[in-house]
Amino acid sequence: MPTLTAVDFTAPDAAREFASSLRETGFGVLKNHPIDKALVSRIYETWENWFKTGDKTGFDFSRDTQDGFFPASISEKAQGYDVKDIKEYFHFYPWGRIPEDLRADVEAYYAGANKLAATLLSWVEANTPADIAKNYRVPLSSMIADSQKTLLRILHYPPMTGSEEPGAVRAAAHTDINLLTILPAANEPGLQVQAKDGSWIDVPCEFGTLVVNIGDMLQEASGHYYPSTKHRVINPTGERSEKSRISMPLFLHPRPDVVLSDRYTADSYLKERLRELGVL
Ligand SMILES: O=C(O)CCC(=O)C(=O)O
Numbered sequence: 359m360p361t362l363t364a365v366d367f368t369a370p371d372a373a374r375e376f377a378s379s380l381r382e383t384g385f386g387v388l389k390n391h392p393i394d395k396a397l398v399s400r401i402y403e404t405w406e407n408w409f410k411t412g413d414k415t416g417f418d419f420s421r422d423t424q425d426g427f428f429p430a431s432i433s434e435k436a437q438g439y440d441v442k443d444i445k446e447y448f449h450f451y452p453w454g455r456i457p458e459d460l461r462a463d464v465e466a467y468y469a470g471a472n473k474l475a476a477t478l479l480s481w482v483e484a485n486t487p488a489d490i491a492k493n494y495r496v497p498l499s500s501m502i503a504d505s506q507k508t509l510l511r512i513l514h515y516p517p518m519t520g521s522e523e524p525g526a527v528r529a530a531a532h533t534d535i536n537l538l539t540i541l542p543a544a545n546e547p548g549l550q551v552q553a554k555d556g557s558w559i560d561v562p563c564e565f566g567t568l569v570v571n572i573g574d575m576l577q578e579a580s581g582h583y584y585p586s587t588k589h590r591v592i593n594p595t596g597e598r599s600e601k602s603r604i605s606m607p608l609f610l611h612p613r614p615d616v617v618l619s620d621r622y623t624a625d626s627y628l629k630e631r632l633r634e635l636g637v638l
């Protein structure tokens with residue numbers, strides 16, 4: 359049974375170990391990283407409250423700009439699934455809407471996670487074989503510089519009620535569309551990644567670890583050297599089913615004009631995928 363092991367961000371061979379985990383599983387897990395844990399736990403707490411009791415007036419998601427609050431009733435379906443995921447979420451962009459009292463923490467997290475992402479992309483690049491790296495049109499870390507497209511999604515998976523639609527899960531198996539995703543361990547377990555042999559591996563969920571995964575755009579830019587692997591969030595059982603789960607993926611998107619491959623720019627790639635998902 360394959361497993362995922364956390365890599366110590368401060369270890370001398372961290373970059374190589376991390377890149378090799380990404381190559382093998384599409385996922386890398388980091389400990390001792392520079393993201394502020396107290397900030398993450400404060401965001402989890404304040405947003406759990408906001409989802410449960412906050413005033414959502416004025417935050418209805420916008421189809422045009424894709425920012426704002428996406429209630430469970432319109433929550434997305436993964437590619438190939440008929441049943442909606444059991445989740446609601448908020449999409450934050452620095453230029454977008456957010457409850458003003460929650461803005462400072464979220465902006466601080468967004469800035470810190472983007473900075474770390476640039477370092478991690480440089481690790482990925484440094485550990486790409488030369489014959490593949492020669493196809494990167496610009497350094498990977500510069501693809502996301504000053505991007506207005508990078509999206510922070512704050513997710514709330516509500517406690518299970520028992521009256522969920524048959525077959526519905528917190529997040530059905532899917533791949534991420536973007537370049538790289540940065541995800542602090544959630545406040546509850548449930549995230550799994552599919553291994554090459556088809557089995558599902560639990561992603562370590564110890565609070566304070568940071569999960570990073572390859573998205574479809576980096577798979578495309580690396581000629582499939584780095585795989586964008588399927589992952590899902592399974593439903594809790596027993597006592598855990600009474601708990602909310604909060605998680606916060608940062609989807610790193612290149613600037614729209616960045617060339618990913620002979621076939622795609624970031625913009626044409628994203629539009630094609632969103633059209634397939636029926637949201638464009
Ligand atoms: O909630 C999680 O742990 C993962 C969420 C996820 O994969 C996504 O929103 O793309």
Ligand SMILES: [Fe+2]
Pocket residue numbers: 532533534589
């Ligand atoms: Fe995902």
